[in-house]
Amino acid sequence: MNIRVAIFEDNKLIRDAYEAILSGTPGFQCTGVFSNCADLDFAIRKSNPDVVLMDIEMPGIDGIEATGFISKNSPEIKILIQTVFEDDERIFAAICAGASGYILKSNGMIKLLAAITEVYNGGSPMSPTIAARVLKLFQRFAPPPTTSSDEYKLSEREKEVLSLMIEGMDFRTIGNKYFISYETVRTHVKKIYKKLHVTSASAAVALAIKKHLV
Amino acid sequence: MNIRVAIFEDNKLIRDAYEAILSGTPGFQCTGVFSNCADLDFAIRKSNPDVVLMDIEMPGIDGIEATGFISKNSPEIKILIQTVFEDDERIFAAICAGASGYILKSNGMIKLLAAITEVYNGGSPMSPTIAARVLKLFQRFAPPPTTSSDEYKLSEREKEVLSLMIEGMDFRTIGNKYFISYETVRTHVKKIYKKLHVTSASAAVALAIKKHLV
DNA sequence: TCAATATTACCCCAATTGGGGTATTGAGCA
């Protein structure tokens, strides 16, 4: 199966080069080439891509706006940002908009193909310089010392039960899911509450989500 | 000029392999090999590295603690985390501790050398899978994106009540907080459930947190 | 090997919750 790639790039030379490379490489398939995001919705539906190769700098709707639109409406599509810039603002905006990868145009065609494959497979290729900026941004925005999540030492079963509580299931339904009795679920829940120092499902769920215990 | 590298790794086989590779490759120099972080301060002063290759899983002081210590006391030293694990908690902790790069042990020796060079030059090499997790973590802490919090059209009072439910308060306590009766709180809660299409406090709390309704 | 823990399961009982009503007051709006 080929990886279906749609290209958004305003520079004709680069655009044609990308298209040629993708069309000429086994495993890849260029299903759409666009010089702007004017009719983005149509472009996406028409090209039906697995991966979008997105230039940030474009006239009209820019690549970050377009990224936000695509990731909101078609979250299954991976978006690989391509740019000549590496400033914090754009990186930050692109990530928040839902970009899956962020590489520099200077990286060359072989790396580009590798990056496309990686985003397709769920990874997030980033140039090391980009990654360095992401880490710095991360450290800046990171919340105060969160308690290490297995601080509470929940057992595997307890985590499973807790995760279904987060889905809003009642104890009987949880029991059915795991083929254990209602009373057993209750036993687990009681232990969870003791370990988390809470006395209600709401508080347990809130804590679990906030501290990412599951 | 060689890149001076100190190795912290408890597995002797891996440790020796790293040392051999580094010693045998032009441009690199292994200035210290340590099986634990017992005398970390001394180890760093003695080996005076440009780059520390740090294993996360180590007996005694683990790699993350050690990373925090080094980056605090010698911020000019780059720390490249090496691990077999790729769970969010460790990645997050390592980044916050000041790691410059985070790669998987399965990545192989050639990539290891490339990664060392990249951290030395100020980049942050990351496996694409690691990077994907970092981006997800990032998006989690970044500004509340899509969720138009008034999607569900909760009234102000309802949002207030919901926010206290997230704190794990029971209805009576919530009533006392806002100087309204227990029954009124229940009335609000019922309306909240209808608006959110849930039937339990847990589900309401989970939805509220996930979609940033409050 | 012995102790601790995880997982399973049940009992009892009080408290809370979920869902269905009804009703009054006041604000905002056509």
Next chain:
DNA sequence: TGCTCAATACCCCAATTGGGGTAATATTGA
């Protein structure tokens, strides 16, 4: 001026939850 809706408050009742036990089995760890 009616109409709608938010906010307040109460009633009833069934179901679920929270907290306290006890106990068997299996696995783990020291």
